[in-house]
Amino acid sequence: MLIVQKFGGSSLADAERLRHAAALCLERRRGHELVVVVSAMGDTTDGLSERAHELLPDPPLRELDALVTTGEQQAAALLVMAMRELGLEAVSLTGWQAGILTDRNYGSSEIRFIAPDRIRAELSRGRIPVVTGFQGVCAAGDITSLGRGGSDTTAVALAAALEAELCEIYTDVDGVYTADPRLLPEARRLDAVDCRDMLALARAGAQVLHPRSVELAAANHVPLRLLSSFTGGPGTVVRRLSDEARPRFAGIAGRPEQGRLTLAGAGADAAALAESTVLLAGAGLRVQAGSLEENAVTLTLPPERTLEAMKLLHREMVLRQYTAL
Ligand code: ADP
Numbered sequence: 029m030l031i032v033q034k035f036g037g038s039s040l041a042d043a044e045r046l047r048h049a050a051a052l053c054l055e056r057r058r059g060h061e062l063v064v065v066v067s068a069m070g071d072t073t074d075g076l077s078e079r080a081h082e083l084l085p086d087p088p089l090r091e092l093d094a095l096v097t098t099g100e101q102q103a104a105a106l107l108v109m110a111m112r113e114l115g116l117e118a119v120s121l122t123g124w125q126a127g128i129l130t131d132r133n134y135g136s137s138e139i140r141f142i143a144p145d146r147i148r149a150e151l152s153r154g155r156i157p158v159v160t161g162f163q164g165v166c167a168a169g170d171i172t173s174l175g176r177g178g179s180d181t182t183a184v185a186l187a188a189a190l191e192a193e194l195c196e197i198y199t200d201v202d203g204v205y206t207a208d209p210r211l212l213p214e215a216r217r218l219d220a221v222d223c224r225d226m227l228a229l230a231r232a233g234a235q236v237l238h239p240r241s242v243e244l245a246a247a248n249h250v251p252l253r254l255l256s257s258f259t260g261g262p263g264t265v266v267r268r269l270s271d272e273a274r275p276r277f278a279g280i281a282g283r284p285e286q287g288r289l290t291l292a293g294a295g296a297d298a299a300a301l302a303e304s305t306v307l308l309a310g311a312g313l314r315v316q317a318g319s320l321e322e323n324a325v326t327l328t329l330p331p332e333r334t335l336e337a338m339k340l341l342h343r344e345m346v347l348r349q350y351t352a353l
């Protein structure tokens with residue numbers, strides 16, 4: 029059976045992390061065929077983008093894509109070297125070598141089609157393909173990027189195209205939490221999260237998974253597991269849960285600097301919008317606007333008070349569901 033493993037930037041940040049990622053591949057390799065997808069090392073993508081903006085305030089998107097996607101190419105080649113050190117036969121492949129065809133929307137392209145012949149050929153030779161995330165090639169033959177965080181999408185799209193048994197996303201946090209643990213340290217790890225709730229969280233700004241990757245996983249029934257490459261542990265499974273297993277709200281996400289927060293879950297209805305507005309008003313936090321979308325109640329508040337509002341709703345409407353059990 030085939031597994032796709034994706035490593036994010038912090039999981040590949042230096043030689044030690046690259047060696048550790050290679051060791052995780054070695055472990056998985058026993059009993060499985062493996063395809064690996066990589067992001068750029070550490071904050072390489074930010075650094076490359078800054079260089080472009082030093083030269084031009086508004087760099088041409090085609091050239092910006094040609095530049096920022098080089099980070100993944102470095103990471104793929106270096107991870108293959110770390111894998112060789114452990115005796116693993118691996119080969120780095122760029123987006124075009126891996127047959128990832130995109131539209132021509134530089135900076136935020138979408139994968140149109142994957143022709144995985146080369147990947148399959150490498151697998152049949154007993155090699156582990158290490159594919160650059162975040163990039164593909166459009167019909168005009170240009171490199172395009174899938175938008176920030178897009179390596180998750182590469183991994184899920186490959187898992188779908190190769191009919192993989194599982195897609196494992198390795199990152200710096202040990203699962204999906206009820207809120208970004210960097211913003212709300214009291215957030216709780218979820219063993220499983222419904223893909224519709226995960227999509228609402230990702231769209232609202234939960235960086236942990238690229239929204240398009242969650243859409244693709246749901247549409248293609250790709251089982252997804254989010255894991256830490258730092259601490260181990262069972263991580264979080266992202267899949268369609270039964271109505272009974274789905275909490276009213278899986279979590280909260282937002283962009284506090286923009287004054288927006290979103291409660292994500294099956295309970296996103298007019299009653300929840302009213303309840304959250306009343307709760308916040310009770311603490312002197314005035315909601316400026318509220319909206320309902322599928323599985324999402326979104327509120328707008330003054331940016332300087334949005335984190336406080338997130339904390340309160342997280343405690344009263346998200347965490348309370350678990351402590352009540
Ligand atoms: P990678 O480089 O591995 O792709 P990212 O930085 O894109 O990693 O995503 C991981 C980060 O997502 C975490 O460090 C965490 O701060 C953030 N995050 C935001 N929302 C959540 C959430 N609900 N659960 C877990 N992590 C979250």
Ligand code: ASP
Pocket residue numbers: 036037067068073074099161162175176177178179180
């Ligand atoms: N390296 C790219 C970024 O920083 C893609 C990714 O990490 O998924 O956005």
Ligand code: MG
Pocket residue numbers: 036177180235236237238
């Ligand atoms: Mg990411």
